[in-house]
Amino acid sequence: MVAFGAMAFMLMAGWQFNIGGTEEVFSDKDLALENAYAGSGNNVCYNTITSASGHQVRYCPGCQFINNSAAPWYAPSSNC
């Protein structure tokens, strides 16, 4: 039911604003830049970390787990 509702809503939105589903939104260059920035892996990582005993977080440079560390709530995540 959720999927059907979402699909109907998107169809409506597309109809109203004349957005075609096959139109090119991102160029290959955009996607390549995004991949280069975000990395190609599926692991969530952070560039900013803080001390937190008992926590672990992946630090983006190297994609390694750092022990006793956490990502601050305001730090944007990336992928590695």
Add this chain to the structure above:
Amino acid sequence: MISFHKFKLLLSSITICLVVCISCNTSSSSPPVYMTFNEIEYIIQFPETFFLKKGENPEIDVIGIRDFRIFDSIMVMGTSNPYGIWSFISLPSNQKLGSFLKRGEGPLEFMQGPSTSNGATFVHENGRLLAFLYDFQKGDVKKFNISQSLNDGELHLTQIESSLPPFLSNFIMLDSITYFTKEIGNRDTQQLRFIYKNGEKISLPLLDRLNQAALKEGSDFNILATNTKFSDVKNRFIEAPTGLNYINIYALDSSIVKTICIGEELSDISKIQDEWPQWDRKYVFVNNQAFDDFFGVIYVNESYKDYETIRKQLPSIMLFDWEGNPLAELKMENHFTDFDIDFKRQELYTFDVHSDEFLKFDIQIVLQHLNK
């Protein structure tokens, strides 16, 4: 035949109905998830409260401190110094005794840590102080003869046989062949406790009970993070989740398996992951420490947003006996992330990794009261 405008109107009506139905359907929320045992005791108040006023600066001349422990008259500090990760001073003179352990990729070097409070097991053996250090990056265990290193002024560190995985979130050496471990698993949705004995990975029903707590895929696995300590005197573990309001106390022989909750209602893991944005999630227990006759936890109970910026909530140290009964609450006026007690001089030390503030407090009255 239905006109285009009528069809568009019909589709709009269906969409609106579906959106209303979905938004009204609250019964589909996830069932509560707890990381507890069957026996749960709720702690509403403590029999005693002590107010510890601003402490004294112990004048410790070591920079880059991360954490610390006290053993008799020796204070061990984990630091960020790559050429001497652990620094030692004698108490109460604060005389420097030496710095050991190097950061690096060599066989006897560490790429991270090791932390003195989370990642090392200290033992007294034939009058010598030893530490068994877990290498977080490589997964191996090293034996650090602290007494001999301080005596000779040179590092006595040897690698010992172990078959542990890297990146364990908790590590405790129980005896020469047995380790307690906790690792992130099942596609980052669980934190799994195991016993490694002679290299064999063993599950225990009481650990499996806690291991059942699971998150949805993609959730922050630190929702299940805990700090675990072990008393080799009582043979008991305390495990305090950093973001949940309860503490698990257990022994591997199941002589005690219980949960104590601070407050009247258990933190619901499901609600935290589904309904609380990250900045509203809480640091409840920042750290803990096990002593021979009791254990203590640092209780903050403040949102990530406030704790990581303005820190409004002053912490307290909650003390419990090894049955989980509340003993006393020490209300503090300073922020800190680690604490330990010098029982010889009856002084409490606190250290805050965010501000580098080291303080000590006379707790003679508190300890006298606990010994009654």
